[in-house]
Amino acid sequence: MKIKTQILAIAVCLTAVFTTSAYAGGEASNSFYNRKSEGWFWYEPEPEPELEQEEKLPEPVATAPQEAESKEDTKEVVVNVAWLRDNLPKLRDAAIDDPTYDNVRRYFYAQRVMMDKASKFASVSQEVSKFEVPLDETLRRPENQTALYDSKLFAKQHRSGLLKELSEQVGLFFFYSSNCSYCMKQAPLLKRFSKETGLEVLAVSLDGRPLPNNEFPDYVTDPGTLREKLRVMVTPTIYLVKKDGSEFHNIAAGLTAPDELMRRAIMLANRQGWITEEQYNSTKEVKEILLADSTKEELKVDPDKVYSDPNYLANKLREKFQSQYKPSTAPQNGEGVTP
Incomplete structure (x- = not known):
């Protein structure tokens, strides 16, 4: 119990x-007793962690449309020479392909803009060429008739004087044929040329006969040696030769005037170095005034200054002109030159 x-x-x-x-x-x-049918090994699953919400990208902000005025401004361009150079051919082609009144009128108005620019440029160019001494073309060749005549006479006198100086070193060979009509006309011209310049003339007969007008009676006959060596193809033919026989230069083939012979002889003398550049320039009717002579010295400039300073290039060349053409050595054209 x-x-x-x-x-x-x-x-x-x-x-x-x-x-x-x-x-x-x-x-x-309570849940254990109420859910005992699930057995001893039943367990509550751990809850899965909640997924983080994806970060939302900010929605694009709608930009306000550009104003109509700004669009119009971007379309406008300056009608300069570059624009006209590119567009004038297009406007012309459009007018030719479709020659309506409006198309042709548009082209001619555009062309008028270019002509106006060219006209203004020409007007200012005249002022520049007149007031800028180094650019004045009257220094090369005077416009005044009296000065022009004096300039030509002065140049001819210098040519004749230089050839007289050279006459001790050089002379002329005159190749002719007795049946050559041009040779008969050339003979008296050569005599006048010889008198003006002092150059001696040796007449060479290719057929062994004298001239019908008896000019140059002291001729020599060429058996063909000189003709073959100097390749004389026509008559009359004139050679400028060194008296020591070292140089032979053809200066004329056919009938040639004395003044032209003189110019060619001086040109040859300059090329061969028998005279100076200054002497050669004094014989020219149109003076050679070079502000930039690439054969002697290359012109070098600062490319930035050329565009940033409009006076840079002009001043550089003016200084060069003033140093080259001083009053004592200025090119003569009948009038004094003072830079």
Whole structure:
């Protein structure tokens, strides 16, 4: 009896313990008893972490449309020479392909703009060429008739004087044939040329006979040696030769006037270095005034200054002109030159 009482007491105690635990566990205990059919190995799965919400890209802000006035400004261009050079041919072609009144009128108005620019340029060019001494073309060839005549006479006198100086070193060979009508006309011209310049003339007969007009009676006959060596193809032919026989230069083939012979002889003398450049320039009717002579010295400039300073290039060349053409050595044209 005592044992049953003890067992009953233990059962009551256990019942109290389990009851207390059930109430202490709350919903967990109730869920265990309510869901005992799931077995001893049942467990609650851990909840998966919530996915972070994707960051939303900011929506593009709609830009306000450009104003109509700004669009119109970007379309306008300056009608300068570059624009006209590119577009005039197009406007012309359009007018030719479709010659409507409007198309042709458009082309001619565009052409008028170019003509106006050219006219203004020409007007200013006249001022520049007159007031800028190094650019004044009257220094090369005077416009005044009196000065022009004096300039030609002065040049001829210098040519004749230089040839007289050269006459001790050079002379002329005159190749002719007795039946050549041009040779008969050339002979008296050569005599006059010889008198003006002092150059001696040796007449060479290619057929062994004298001229019908008896000009140059002291001629020599060429058996063909000189003709073959100098390749004389026609008559009359004139050679400028060194008296020592070192040089032979053909200066004329056919009938040639004395003044032209003189010019060619001086030109040859300059090319061969028998006279100086200054002497040669004094014989020209149109003076050679070079502000930039690439054969002697290359012109070098600062490309930035050429466009940034409009006076840079002009001043550079003016200084060069003033150093080359001083009053004592200025080119003569009948009038003094003072830079």
